[in-house]
Amino acid sequence: xxxxxxxxxxxxxxFGGIVATDDLSLDIAPGELHAVIGPNGAGKxxxxxxxxxxxxxxxxxxxFAGHDITALPVYKRSHLGLARSFQITSLFLDLSMxxxxxxxxxxxxxxxxxxxxxxxxxxxxxxxARAALAHVGLSARADxxxxxxSHGEHRQLELAMALAGSPRMLLLDEPMAGLGxxxxxxxxxxxxxxxxxxxxxxxxxxxxxxxxxADRITVLVYGRVIASGAPEDIRANAQVRxxxxxxxxxxxxx
Amino acid sequence: xxxxxxxxxxxxxxxLAGLVLLPVYVQIAGDRFVLTLFTRIVILALAAVSxxxxxxxxxxxxFGHAAYLGIGGYAVGMLAxxxxxxxxxxxxxxxxxxALFALTIGALSLRARGVYFIMITLAFAQMAYYLISGFAxxxxxxxxxxxxxxxxxxxINLSNKAQFYYICLALLFASIYLIWRLVNSRFxxxxxxxxxxxxxxxxxxxxxxxxxxxxxxxAGTLCGLAGALLANFNDFVSPSMMYxxxxxDLIIMVVLGGMGSPFGPLIGAxxxxxxEEALSGITEYWQIILGPLLLLxxxxxxxxxxxxxxxxxxxxxx
Amino acid sequence: MTLxxxxxxxxxxxxxxxxxxxxxxxxxxxIMDLVNLAHGSLYMVGAYFAATLAAWTGSFVLGAVLALIAxxxxxxxxxxxxxxxxxxxxxxxxxxxxxxxxxxFDESVRLIWGPAGLSLPLPPWLNTSVQILPxxxxxxxxxxxxxxxxxxxxxxxxxxxRTRIGMLIRAGASNREMVGALGVNIKLLYxxxxxLGAVLAxxxxxxxxxxxxxxxxxxxxxxILAFVITxxxxxxxxxxxxxxxxxxxxxxxxxxxxxxxLLRMVLSQEAAATAAPAxxxxxxxxxxAVVLVVKPEGLFSASxx
Numbered sequence: 001x002x003x004x005x006x007x008x009x010x011x012x013x014x015f016g017g018i019v020a021t022d023d024l025s026l027d028i029a030p031g032e033l034h035a036v037i038g039p040n041g042a043g044k045x046x047x048x049x050x051x052x053x054x055x056x057x058x059x060x061x062x063x064f065a066g067h068d069i070t071a072l073p074v075y076k077r078s079h080l081g082l083a084r085s086f087q088i089t090s091l092f093l094d095l096s097m098x099x100x101x102x103x104x105x106x107x108x109x110x111x112x113x114x115x116x117x118x119x120x121x122x123x124x125x126x127x128x129a130r131a132a133l134a135h136v137g138l139s140a141r142a143d144x145x146x147x148x149x150s151h152g153e154h155r156q157l158e159l160a161m162a163l164a165g166s167p168r169m170l171l172l173d174e175p176m177a178g179l180g181x182x183x184x185x186x187x188x189x190x191x192x193x194x195x196x197x198x199x200x201x202x203x204x205x206x207x208x209x210x211x212x213x214a215d216r217i218t219v220l221v222y223g224r225v226i227a228s229g230a231p232e233d234i235r236a237n238a239q240v241r242x243x244x245x246x247x248x249x250x251x252x253x254x
Numbered sequence: 255x256x257x258x259x260x261x262x263x264x265x266x267x268x269x270l271a272g273l274v275l276l277p278v279y280v281q282i283a284g285d286r287f288v289l290t291l292f293t294r295i296v297i298l299a300l301a302a303v304s305x306x307x308x309x310x311x312x313x314x315x316x317f318g319h320a321a322y323l324g325i326g327g328y329a330v331g332m333l334a335x336x337x338x339x340x341x342x343x344x345x346x347x348x349x350x351x352x353a354l355f356a357l358t359i360g361a362l363s364l365r366a367r368g369v370y371f372i373m374i375t376l377a378f379a380q381m382a383y384y385l386i387s388g389f390a391x392x393x394x395x396x397x398x399x400x401x402x403x404x405x406x407x408x409x410i411n412l413s414n415k416a417q418f419y420y421i422c423l424a425l426l427f428a429s430i431y432l433i434w435r436l437v438n439s440r441f442x443x444x445x446x447x448x449x450x451x452x453x454x455x456x457x458x459x460x461x462x463x464x465x466x467x468x469x470x471x472x473a474g475t476l477c478g479l480a481g482a483l484l485a486n487f488n489d490f491v492s493p494s495m496m497y498x499x500x501x502x503d504l505i506i507m508v509v510l511g512g513m514g515s516p517f518g519p520l521i522g523a524x525x526x527x528x529x530e531e532a533l534s535g536i537t538e539y540w541q542i543i544l545g546p547l548l549l550l551x552x553x554x555x556x557x558x559x560x561x562x563x564x565x566x567x568x569x570x571x572x
Numbered sequence: 573m574t575l576x577x578x579x580x581x582x583x584x585x586x587x588x589x590x591x592x593x594x595x596x597x598x599x600x601x602x603i604m605d606l607v608n609l610a611h612g613s614l615y616m617v618g619a620y621f622a623a624t625l626a627a628w629t630g631s632f633v634l635g636a637v638l639a640l641i642a643x644x645x646x647x648x649x650x651x652x653x654x655x656x657x658x659x660x661x662x663x664x665x666x667x668x669x670x671x672x673x674x675x676x677f678d679e680s681v682r683l684i685w686g687p688a689g690l691s692l693p694l695p696p697w698l699n700t701s702v703q704i705l706p707x708x709x710x711x712x713x714x715x716x717x718x719x720x721x722x723x724x725x726x727x728x729x730x731x732x733x734r735t736r737i738g739m740l741i742r743a744g745a746s747n748r749e750m751v752g753a754l755g756v757n758i759k760l761l762y763x764x765x766x767x768l769g770a771v772l773a774x775x776x777x778x779x780x781x782x783x784x785x786x787x788x789x790x791x792x793x794x795x796i797l798a799f800v801i802t803x804x805x806x807x808x809x810x811x812x813x814x815x816x817x818x819x820x821x822x823x824x825x826x827x828x829x830x831x832x833x834l835l836r837m838v839l840s841q842e843a844a845a846t847a848a849p850a851x852x853x854x855x856x857x858x859x860x861a862v863v864l865v866v867k868p869e870g871l872f873s874a875s876x877x
Contacts (some may be wrong), residue, residue: 052457078459086457092450103447106440107459113468114440123442165459315664362861366868369607369663369807374864380796380859388850499792502671509668539683542711545676549669553657556665 003066005030005169005199006051006170011060011222013046020046021057022223028169033191033200035210038220039243044203045087045219048173051201052084053077065168081168085158085175087203093147097157100146101129104164132164133157136190150223153181159190176206188212189239211235219243261562266517269524273423277416284502295527296422297483302507302519304428304476309505310514311437312469315372315450317501318359318379322352322474326481328386331398331491335391341404341412345482352478353471355382360470364463376498387493397492400555404486412486422483426520429476434516436472445469506548512560521559574708579829580822581704585714587821588721592776593794594801594813595728596769602808604762606655607663609670611773611798612676612791614650618643618774619781619790620681623690632695638773639778647770651763664816678788692778717779722776728810737764750796762799800856804863806870815871828852 004027013021028034036044049055051062053074062070064082072080090197092100099120105117105128106112108162119125133139136156141149146157155175162170175191176184188209194200195213204210212216218228219240227237234240257263273292280289290483301323308314329348338344363374392398403412412418436442447455448462455462485491494500511522533540555562597611621642626635654673658666694713701709731797732738739759777790784790801820805812832848863871 054453073461074456075459075461078457084457086429086454090454092447092454094450095446099443103443103455103460104458107455108441112440112444112460112465115436115442116439118438119437119440119443120438125440154448161454161458208334315667317667362865366864369601370803370864370868372663372667373803374860376796377800377803377857377860381854384850384853384857386850390845477785479626498796502674503604505668505671528805539679541675541679542683545674545679546595546674548672549654552665552672 003030004028004063005032005065006201007063008051009061011047011050011062012058013043013050013055014058020083020223021050021060024060024223024225025219026218026225026228028199028201030168030199031196033195033202033213035202035204035217036116036220037134037207037210037212037217041068041222043223044220045173048084048087048171048201048203052082063067064135075107078165078167081166082171083162083165083167083169083171084171085162087177089151089154089158090158091146091154091161093145095146096143097133097146097149098126098129098142100134100157101160101164102126104132104161105129108165119132128166129164132160135163136160137186151178152180153163155179155183155187156190159187163194167198168202170194172200172202172204174203174205176209184209260564261327261566262560265563266521269517270427277419280416286415289419291527291531293415293419293422293487295523296419296426297480298481298504298527299428299476299520299523300422300426301449301480302504302511303426304431304473304480304506304525306468306508306513306519307433307437307476308473309508310441310487310518311449312445312466312468312473314364314470315505316375316470317372317498318375318377318382319473319477319504320498320500321379321382321496322356322477323481323484323500324382324386324493325352325355325492326424326478327485327491327495328392328481329478330404330482331400332392332487334400334402334404335398338401339405341406343354344404345479348482349475352481353475356471356474357467360467360474364466364470374379376501379496379498379501383493383498385494386496393492395445395493397490398496400485400489400491403489404482418486422487425479425483430516430520437516441465441468448565453569476530506544508558510548510551510558512558515558515560518560525559575829577708578710579826581710581714582717583822584818585717585721585821586825587818588718588725589776589780590794590797590801590821591814591817592721592724592772592779593798594805594817595725595810596772597798598802598805598808598810599765600769600814601802603765604655606658607666607670608769609667609795610650610673611769612642612793612795613674613792614647614770614773615777616681616786616788616791617646617677618777619692619786620685620690621774622778622781623692623786624642624685626692627835632692638780640774642779643774644771647774648763648767650770651766655766656759656762674792677791681788687788689785692781692786694782695832696851713782720775720779724772725814732810740746755849782808787826797856800860803870804860806872809870809872812870812872819859823855823859824852827855831855856875 005112006028008024008026011021011024024047036047038044046055050057053069053072057070060070061068063213064077064080067080069077069080092103102119102125105125109125130139130142133142136154136159137158138153149157155177159175176187179187184206191213202210202213214231216229217231217234219226219234221243226243227234227240273296276292277289280286301319305316305319308316326348329351330344333344333347343344351441359375359378363371363378366374387395410417412421437446444455444460444465447460448466452462455538481495484495507522507526509522510525511520512518529544530540533543551558594614597608600606618639621639623733625638625642629635629638654669658669684801687753698713698716699877700712702712702715704710704715756812775853797820801813801816804819828849831852832844835844835848835851
């Protein structure tokens with residue numbers, strides 16, 4: 001395997017008596033779509049929080065594109081090319097959709113100590129923003145306040161904002177959360193389209209989406225990796241079936 | 255930019271026109287008191303405009319903003335006391351001192367979130383209040399009289415009431431325009447984004463602390479200018495200019511007028527001070543009405559008067 | 573040396589008084605997530621009620637007890653009428669709304685009692701000094717304050733740590749919805765907590781009345797100190813409020829006593845006379861700044877949010 005884009009080494013994090021991340025190691029190759037699954041409380045969101053910089057691990061290291069980013073502040077990770085979407089929608093609700101995405105573009109367009117020119121009239125910010133919105137299929141409602149969007153459109157906007165900074169890798173925290181069947185299909189199609197351009201770490205509960213998209217899957221239980229490999233291997237893994245998939249499949253079939 | 259003909263826009267144009275024509279009315283009607291009242295309104299409106307930048311647009315609730323009125327005012331007062339009457343020295347010193355103070359307080363306070371930030375700004379402003387009260391040389395608690403207003407070149411004469419009013423008004427209008435440009439610039443959007451969702455801003459790559467800090471300094475400096483004007487207006491400065499309840503008055507103006515809107519603070523200053531004059535004519539206990547009124551505005555009319563005017567547009571069926 | 577002991581006791585007494593005020597504030601902060609600027613108004617109201625009722629009944633103690641009841645009633649009324657609508661809102665809304673309440677209370681007091689302050693004279697049996705150590709006399713009243721506040725502090729400790737209500741209070745601080753879902757009447761709980769805070773504030777107000785003052789605006793002055801203590805101690809932590817209050821009490825009292833002498837060594841008589849009170853007042857804020865730089869959540873932060 002060529003040099004992994006993201007390398008996680010022995011990551012550990014506890015909150016008081018609770019072990020959220022337990023000696024977690026993982027490599028993700030460039031261009032790979034790697035899914036992380038596991039029951040609730042498995043520490044998936046904690047993992048994303050440590051990768052994006054919101055939480056500092058107690059021990060272990062994180063390497064991205066050759067840099068040790070373990071202690072790097074949140075805003076600097078974005079500049080290295082590591083972008084994330086949020087599980088609970090986190091947008092600028094009082095601004096328009098276009099403004100939301102344009103801010104993401106602006107973040108990567110040098111410093112923002114420009115005090116005079118109208119930022120909303122700058123094509124170098126607005127055009128890439130429109131392009132990102134088009135990519136996720138939201139062009140029609142670009143000038144509406146973000147607060148007016150449906151939940152599904154919020155999730156799409158989340159993705160558009162993560163894309164707007166031209167990242168190398170996406171950390172997606174349950175992008176399918178709360179989506180209906182049609183919207184889920186659309187999101188899967190969008191993500192599949194992104195696969196070739198980007199590296200993606202996907203945390204998800206939606207098993208259909210996971211098996212449709214993932215190149216490799218890692219299963220997390222109580223913060224610990226219990227299995228990691230190709231989708232077929234994971235599906236066949238007895239431990240995983242007992243711990244997690246069995247219930248999920250019953251729920252889907254039943 | 256063509257603005258639509260709405261209730262709100264007409265009201266604002268009428269207000270601006272009224273302010274510009276006021277001295278003419280005063281000359282005709284001979285009512286000098288109105289000129290004095292409105293000069294004070296304009297100066298405090300300038301202070302409110304500066305507060306609106308950090309409060310309305312930046313989401314930074316500073317309960318120590320009146321400190322800059324004091325700093326700007328005392329810069330003028332102290333220099334005048336030492337015999338330095340030139341506005342070309344006094345005013346830049348007022349601005350620089352305010353900027354420096356804002357930089358220091360901002361750097362320490364902006365690390366804190368929410369209510370801690372409010373308390374810290376409050377506490378630092380109180381520190382400044384006590385610091386200034388401690389200067390016996392400059393009057394301490396009793397304050398300092400200013401015997402000569404800031405001197406510029408001929409024909410500028412701040413002792414001429416009408417002239418002084420127009421200078422204050424011009425500075426107010428210029429500030430409103432500059433702030434409007436500022437909040438729509440890249441910098442302004444960064445600050446507004448930080449207000450809207452600071453976590454997201456940092457996630458997409460903005461080092462929000464530095465933008466907030468610069469915003470804080472700009473607001474403090476502008477308020478220092480208002481302080482310098484206030485010192486000239488009163489021919490007097492005292493530590494009470496910076497007591498924390500004065501910051502509360504400024505906040506009321508901004509909220510009452512409409513936070514985060516370009517003319518909100520001006521509307522708020524006019525509304526509050528005119529209301530004060532009108533009500534205190536009726537009863538000296540008018541603040542009994544103002545208190546609950548503020549609470550009601552907070553609960554039911556969050557957008558202030560400007561917000562209500564904008565809703566009026568919807569009702570009229572524009 | 574006797575002066576030093578006396579000043580230390582004064583510092584203790586002042587600190588404990590501040591603790592009463594800060595405890596109510598931090599309770600309401602921590603449990604209802606409510607920033608209450610009008611807390612100082614309840615402090616003022618307690619003092620005014622006590623002064624009036626003591627004069628009316630002719631008894632200091634009876635007046636005090638009645639004043640506490642009256643303050644409790646006022647506090648609960650404020651909670652039901654105004655505070656309820658503020659829960660769950662932005663802190664900015666709290667600050668603005670309760671600032672409006674300050675204006676209302678100040679003016680109402682001025683309307684009812686007039687602009688001049690009141691006085692609350694001590695009964696003879698309290699207005700004496702007691703020998704606490706050989707050769708050291710101390711004001712009996714100040715000793716009484718120390719005793720009363722320690723008793724109240726102990727009571728608070730028992731209440732919060734050992735009773736069912738206290739458990740609900742602590743649970744409510746960590747998870748409001750859960751406690752509501754358990755069938756506990758959250759509205760009533762909040763009203764009671766707010767009432768408790770009001771009583772603590774009123775008690776502090778009436779106790780300091782004979783020593784310091786009963787006047788309009790007294791609430792604003794001391795409110796800031798109470799907030800500073802809450803910030804230093806950590807929001808929601810009564811233990812933190814106690815430690816921070818004692819710190820502030822000692823630093824403020826000892827600072828005011830000894831700073832003028834220290835300053836006179838370096839400054840002229842006149843300059844020292846004006847600078848000393850100013851600098852003493854600043855000490856507390858410097859302390860807060862230092863704590864905030866070193867430990868921004870406060871010394872004993874109870875919040876897990």
